[in-house]
Amino acid sequence: MASSEEAKLETFMQWLQANGVELRGCKIKWCDSKRGFGIFSDKDVSDGVMLVVPLDLAITPMRVLQDPLLGPACRAMFEEGDVDDRLLMMLLLTVERLRKNSLWKPYLDILPTTFGNPLWFSDDELQELRGTTLYRATELQKKSLLSLYESKVKDIVKKLLTLDGNSEIEVCFEDFLWANSVFWSRALNIPMPRSYVFPEMQDAHDICIREADEKRSHVKKSDNQTKEGTCNPMTGDTVWVEGLVPGIDFCNHDPKPIATWEVDGTGLASGVPFSMYLISAAQSPLQIDQEIYISYGNKGNEELLYLYGFVIDDNTDDYLMVHYPAEAINTISFSESKTQLLEVQKAEMRCLLPKTSLDNGFFPLNTQNSEENNKSKADKVCNYSWSGQRKMPSYVNKLVFPEKFMTTLRTIAMQEDEVFKVSSMLEEVQYTTFYFSYFPWNDRLLAPAFVTETIFYLSLVSFLSRFSTFPTPSIS
Numbered sequence: 292m293a294s295s296e297e298a299k300l301e302t303f304m305q306w307l308q309a310n311g312v313e314l315r316g317c318k319i320k321w322c323d324s325k326r327g328f329g330i331f332s333d334k335d336v337s338d339g340v341m342l343v344v345p346l347d348l349a350i351t352p353m354r355v356l357q358d359p360l361l362g363p364a365c366r367a368m369f370e371e372g373d374v375d376d377r378l379l380m381m382l383l384l385t386v387e388r389l390r391k392n393s394l395w396k397p398y399l400d401i402l403p404t405t406f407g408n409p410l411w412f413s414d415d416e417l418q419e420l421r422g423t424t425l426y427r428a429t430e431l432q433k434k435s436l437l438s439l440y441e442s443k444v445k446d447i448v449k450k451l452l453t454l455d456g457n458s459e460i461e462v463c464f465e466d467f468l469w470a471n472s473v474f475w476s477r478a479l480n481i482p483m484p485r486s487y488v489f490p491e492m493q494d495a496h497d498i499c500i501r502e503a504d505e506k507r508s509h510v511k512k513s514d515n516q517t518k519e520g521t522c523n524p525m526t527g528d529t530v531w532v533e534g535l536v537p538g539i540d541f542c543n544h545d546p547k548p549i550a551t552w553e554v555d556g557t558g559l560a561s562g563v564p565f566s567m568y569l570i571s572a573a574q575s576p577l578q579i580d581q582e583i584y585i586s587y588g589n590k591g592n593e594e595l596l597y598l599y600g601f602v603i604d605d606n607t608d609d610y611l612m613v614h615y616p617a618e619a620i621n622t623i624s625f626s627e628s629k630t631q632l633l634e635v636q637k638a639e640m641r642c643l644l645p646k647t648s649l650d651n652g653f654f655p656l657n658t659q660n661s662e663e664n665n666k667s668k669a670d671k672v673c674n675y676s677w678s679g680q681r682k683m684p685s686y687v688n689k690l691v692f693p694e695k696f697m698t699t700l701r702t703i704a705m706q707e708d709e710v711f712k713v714s715s716m717l718e719e720v721q722y723t724t725f726y727f728s729y730f731p732w733n734d735r736l737l738a739p740a741f742v743t744e745t746i747f748y749l750s751l752v753s754f755l756s757r758f759s760t761f762p763t764p765s766i767s
């Protein structure tokens with residue numbers, strides 16, 4: 292690590308301490324140029340709580356709106372619907388990084404200045420993604436960020452900087468791109484206690500409870516009809532808020548995490564009410580200097596690269612897009628009739644599969660065993676999550692491909708006599724459903740269009756399921 296980075300880390304550690312962060316059993320350390328900084332164990336802690344950060348230090352949309360300088364201007368834009376929660380945070384990051392004397396300076400200074408996600412790829416690097424979904428997603432995202440910057444962000448950031456007496460500071464698209472990448476690679480979906488997010492509601496709730504108590508103490512003991520106070524503004528204990536939590540956000544990702552983070556509303560777990568803490572999930576005590584990984588969720592490499600700018604070798608959470616190329620339909624027999632059939636059934640030409648489900652090719656090797664295996668896979672929901680959870684798709688229990696995709700493939704693979712049979716059957720089905728769905732006496736259709744469409748579609752699917760051959764799809 293260069294000496295300038297060491298100095299930044301030192302200043303950041305002092306800033307964390309001054310803001311009530313407690314590093315009880317860990318330290319922040321430089322890993323390498325690929326991973327940047329990480330969190331490492333530096334002593335054994337009996338309760339497993341290694342790091343505690345007060346929620347007050349989190350950068351959230353509420354925090355932006357409460358900011359004495361940016362708050363009033365941002366609140367007006369927020370209430371007008373000009374900016375949403377995420378844009379609010381990106382604006383704060385952009386402005387705070389540019390402005391002199393930011394309260395967040397030690398934190399912002401230590402954050403990466405460039406990122407590995409495709410938005411930061413050179414043209415040559417981007418060409419390597421050509422033809423993939425990621426390439427298209429990157430192109431679209433870049434376009435929309437640029438247009439957002441030109442139409443809104445540039446002027447808002449200038450206005451906010453002027454409010455702070457920093458009108459001479461120039462802002463450019465890269466500043467906004469940086470804020471966008473910081474947000475997506477570090478923001479957490481935090482389950483905050485409602486009483487923390489809406490303290491005024493907590494006050495109202497306390498008043499209600501007090502009033503109810505007072506009423507109760509005034510009624511005669513014999514009056515057991517008296518009801519408790521009815522006002523209850525608390526409609527649930529948790530409010531999910533996206534935010535950055537300086538300190539916790541230095542944990543790197545591993546699909547087999549040894550720690551997780553939690554929110555402590557009461558202070559019972561960490562000793563600090565309204566805090567977020569990092570707790571060991573390891574069975575045995577951590578070794579000194581062991582890196583403390585968390586899981587950002589069971590994400591495949593495409594998603595990891597898009598959001599965080601890195602990939603994992605042999606990632607067991609990898610997903611593959613399997614698709615039948617639309618252009619290939621023109622080269623098959625009876626392409627016109629089949630195209631019509633595909634349109635009618637709103638055919639799905641592609642599907643997303645967990646890579647591991649293709650370990651035995653397109654068909655499961657031993658359906659009996661793998662059914663049990665897959666059942667447990669489908670039931671598995673990852674507990675640790677950086678910004679979300681992903682359930683296994685329901686069809687993983689039954690087939691390598693989902694049924695709708697199989698129907699598409701069966702349609703494409705039909706032989707001449709099959710196309711003929713399907714066409715005549717459909718004519719019959721159409722005639723029958725029309726006949727039965729008509730009220731001759733008042734000239735009105737009995738069934739809405741979607742019912743006849745469903746009957747039509749189900750008949751087609753049941754007919755097609757008799758065919759077992761299908762063409763090989765391609766994988767990207």
Ligand SMILES: C[S@@+](CC[C@H](N)C(=O)[O-])C[C@H]1O[C@@H](n2cnc3c(N)ncnc32)[C@H](O)[C@@H]1O
Nearest residue numbers: 325326327328476477540541542543544599601
């Ligand atoms: C939440 S931050 C973690 C702290 C970060 N390393 C830093 O220096 O600020 C997420 C970023 O860390 C890096 N990262 C996390 N886990 C990684 C891993 N397993 N391999 C490579 N880079 C990783 C990526 O750059 C990612 O965008």
